[in-house]
Amino acid sequence: MDTDILNEKFGEVRFLLDMGDFEKAEDILNEVHTNISKINDNDLFIQYYLIKTDLYRCTRRRELNLVLWNEMERYCITDIHKCMRLSYLANDYLRLKRYDEAFNFADAALNVASGLDARNGLLSLQIKGECFKVKKDWSNAIKMYSTIASIAETDGNKAFVAKYHAKSALMLYEMGYKQLAIDRLFEAEEHANELNNIDLIQKIAIWRADLYRDMGDDKKALDLLKVIAGFNNEYFYY
Structure with missing residues (x-):
């Protein structure tokens, strides 16, 4: 197989992954690997490993990816x-x-x-940032999230800016700055509204509701969840 045909095969495998036909995708990948080995092309090997790791994620064999990433190092x-x-x-x-x-x-x-x-x-x-969060190192998690937001802002990725400002707010809450966290989440939600980013609006609103519930303000939490539910109905109706 030449390079063009191999690239077409990669496209076919990605389509099969999207369709959920994992067995056929794996068969084609095995065939592709045999042919790439004959050409010995670094870029094609990298493509192969990237797609193979996607396959293992889709089929919940993520631990096998650890072996693949090590194999990929030489390329x-x-x-x-x-x-x-x-x-x-x-x-x-x-x-x-x-x-x-x-x-x-x-x-x-x-x-x-x-x-x-x-x-x-x-x-x-x-x-x-997620590792710091798991270790309850809230301050360092905020540093990571703030750096991400700063890079995203420079890059013009406003959704990422809103998301990671919101995640920083959650860390502030864990540090005891509860009202500041609520205010920051509200600001992030406003930015998400400006972008009309449905998924992000819902995610941030749910985070706010969780904080209200944790603070014992069940009414505010419930009111916010009702707004989300009503918004979902309107969104899917149209």
Whole structure:
């Protein structure tokens, strides 16, 4: 198979993953791997590993990805590919709740990303933020989330800015700054409304409701959830 045909096969596999035909997708990937081995093309190998790890995520075999990311290392020559591999490896460790490994690989990815565009480090910053959150290190989690929001703002990604300001607010709540957290969440929700980002509006509103409930203000929590429910009905009706 030449490169064009192999790329078409990759496209076919992605389509099959979207359709949920995982068995056929895996058969084609095995065939592709055999042909790539004959060509020995680094970029094609990287594509193969990225799609194979997607397959394992879809079929809940995420632990097998840890082996694949290690196999992929020899093909990651550029700093961009090195950073990507380390970030994805860290992400799989995070999903497997192996937080120390997730943190360490995210840190390694950020070291590589230091010489690249800041966006290359976004996933690793998110992972470190989640690890700090699990460890209840609220202050450092806020630092990670604030850095993400700053990078996103420079990049013009307003949805990310709103989301990570909201996540920072949740950490403020854990630190005891309850009213400040509520105010910050409300501001983030207003930004999400301006963007008309339905998913983000709902997510932030639910976070606010959770905080109200935790503060013992069940009425405000219920009122907010009723608004969300009414909004959903209106949204799906149209």
